Amino acid sequence: MAIEVDVAVLGGGPGGYTAAIRAAQLGKRTAIIEMDKLGGTCLHKGCIPSKSLLRSAEVYATLLKASTYGIDVEENAVTVNFDRVQNRKEQTVEQLHGGLQSLMAKHGITIVKGKGRIIGPSIFSPRAGTVAVELADGEMESVVSKHLIIATGSRPRQISGLEADGKLILTSDDALVMEKLPASILIVGGGVIGVEWASLLNDFGVEVTIVEAADRILPTEDEDISREMTRLFRKRGVQIVTGASVRPDTYTGSSEGVSITAGSAEGDIQLTAACMLVSVGRVPNTEGLGLENTDIRTENGFISTNASYQTNERHIYAIGDVIGGVQLAHAAAHEGLAAVDHLNGGKPETVAAHRIPRCVYSRPEIASVGYTERQAKEKGIQTKTAKLPFGAIGKAIVAGETEGFVKVIADADTNDIVGVHIIGLHATDLIAEATLAQLLDATPWEIGQSIHPHPTLSEALGEAMLALDGLSTAF
Numbered sequence: 001m002a003i004e005v006d007v008a009v010l011g012g013g014p015g016g017y018t019a020a021i022r023a024a025q026l027g028k029r030t031a032i033i034e035m036d037k038l039g040g041t042c043l044h045k046g047c048i049p050s051k052s053l054l055r056s057a058e059v060y061a062t063l064l065k066a067s068t069y070g071i072d073v074e075e076n077a078v079t080v081n082f083d084r085v086q087n088r089k090e091q092t093v094e095q096l097h098g099g100l101q102s103l104m105a106k107h108g109i110t111i112v113k114g115k116g117r118i119i120g121p122s123i124f125s126p127r128a129g130t131v132a133v134e135l136a137d138g139e140m141e142s143v144v145s146k147h148l149i150i151a152t153g154s155r156p157r158q159i160s161g162l163e164a165d166g167k168l169i170l171t172s173d174d175a176l177v178m179e180k181l182p183a184s185i186l187i188v189g190g191g192v193i194g195v196e197w198a199s200l201l202n203d204f205g206v207e208v209t210i211v212e213a214a215d216r217i218l219p220t221e222d223e224d225i226s227r228e229m230t231r232l233f234r235k236r237g238v239q240i241v242t243g244a245s246v247r248p249d250t251y252t253g254s255s256e257g258v259s260i261t262a263g264s265a266e267g268d269i270q271l272t273a274a275c276m277l278v279s280v281g282r283v284p285n286t287e288g289l290g291l292e293n294t295d296i297r298t299e300n301g302f303i304s305t306n307a308s309y310q311t312n313e314r315h316i317y318a319i320g321d322v323i324g325g326v327q328l329a330h331a332a333a334h335e336g337l338a339a340v341d342h343l344n345g346g347k348p349e350t351v352a353a354h355r356i357p358r359c360v361y362s363r364p365e366i367a368s369v370g371y372t373e374r375q376a377k378e379k380g381i382q383t384k385t386a387k388l389p390f391g392a393i394g395k396a397i398v399a400g401e402t403e404g405f406v407k408v409i410a411d412a413d414t415n416d417i418v419g420v421h422i423i424g425l426h427a428t429d430l431i432a433e434a435t436l437a438q439l440l441d442a443t444p445w446e447i448g449q450s451i452h453p454h455p456t457l458s459e460a461l462g463e464a465m466l467a468l469d470g471l472s473t474a475f
């Protein structure tokens with residue numbers, strides 16, 4: 001007997017489970033098909049475990065400079081117990097995993113545990129879209145739905161010839177379950193994941209080298225942000241090699257560690273470390289999904305959709321990492337909500353990719369929304385910019401964390417906020433105000449005029465907005 005529902009969701013990550021909750025709230029009979037654990041990459045291999053490790057690393061780094069705060073700690077009294085660091089991470093994930101399971105039960109969502117494959121027209125339905133699920137015990141189950149949402153996510157991209165072995169060559173999945181800290185690591189790829197790992201491992205005392213093919217780390221962020229992060233990393237002893245690509249044919253790995261040559265315009269560079277983390281992007285999970293049984297199209301492997309997240313088969317939607325674009329948990333969740341709104345007869349507003357906030361949870365944190373200065377110029381926007389250093393903000397001085405700044409880019413003609421780029425303490429929380437400002441079409445003056453409590457880091461954003469017109473009273 002098949003399971004019959006109104007909405008079936010293939011994949012239980014943040015895109016899938018958020019869509020399922022909303023569908024259930026709208027009174028739809030809903031099922032999630034998940035082959036691993038509810039929560040997906042974000043909860044088990046991404047956002048949450050990495051942030052837990054980053055928090056432990058931050059606590060360690062803070063304790064090492066405890067004397068700055070007038071706290072005397074005996075020399076060598078502060079040490080990393082990596083087993084307990086990992087245990088805390090596991091507990092954090094388990095706590096959230098438990099909460100998620102309760103949430104599913106509360107909303108009456110059926111969970112079908114197994115690997116799903118979409119089948120074509122069958123005895124169950126004249127349309128493609130029924131999901132055949134291979135259950136853990138080898139039995140098959142069919143899930144028949146009026147609407148299907150594909151939310152199967154992504155996995156780490158590997159470099160041909162440098163495939164991960166989990167010991168010498170790691171993906172971010174492997175790095176999360178490391179049993180002990182290496183003495184040194186070579187991070188191939190200086191994007192968000194590479195920079196987060198560089199920050200946390202450096203804080204734990206690991207010797208870190210980043211090699212990045214582009215001319216700067218975080219190449220999609222504003223250039224001022226990349227420059228500041230590079231400066232701060234170098235001050236902490238992180239080696240950064242840019243404009244250089246590793247050559248897999250030169251790789252050697254042994255119990256002594258790894259060695260590889262990177263080619264650059266200036267010539268070859270020899271890189272060695274105890275192990276290597278490859279963080280060069282993500283590939284969509286579409287293999288074995290049965291897309292060939294449907295009219296669904298893909299582009300570069302990612303499922304193509306229209307602005308309402310419908311695939312070429314209009315009753316089948318796709319959201320999250322599997323469609324590419326902004327590969328972040330909150331983007332996946334937002335797309336899930338929009339897809340459900342649409343299949344329920346609504347007309348969800350499309351959020352442009354640049355309006356989705358982007359965060360890097362390094363130390364210090366980085367967050368941005370809107371265009372970079374270069375993107376704004378490429379779009380022919382006449383810009384005016386202001387940069388407010390955290391050194392001018394009382395709360396940052398109290399915290400002893402004055403590095404970084406808030407950079408605001410506005411349209412010189414219309415006075416619209418074009419982009420906000422923050423590097424500094426709690427940047428990832430501060431960006432929410434800028435995201436709201438863009439959603440509400442607020443002007444910089446309106447944000448500056450809104451009263452920011454003192455002393456808070458939020459003053460930095462308000463003052464940066466006023467600084468656009470030379471009206472900041474903070475510096």
Ligand SMILES: Cc1cc2nc3c(=O)[nH]c(=O)nc-3n(C[C@H](O)[C@H](O)[C@H](O)COP(=O)(O)OP(=O)(O)OC[C@H]3O[C@@H](n4cnc5c(N)ncnc54)[C@H](O)[C@@H]3O)c2cc1C
Pocket residue numbers: 010011012013014015016033034035036037038039040041042043045046047048050051114115116117151152153154172193285288289319320321322327328329330331332361
């Ligand atoms: C190291 C790391 C750190 C990250 N940190 C952040 C962060 O701090 N903030 C942020 O916003 N984003 C972060 N991300 C990105 C974030 O994890 C993803 O954007 C997000 O998880 C995508 O959600 P999703 O629902 O599209 O897919 P996923 O979370 O990947 O979930 C897809 C689910 O589908 C299941 N599945 C796949 N195929 C099938 C099948 N055939 N049958 C049944 N089930 C299937 C998988 O098992 C998985 O559970 C991070 C990613 C990584 C790797």
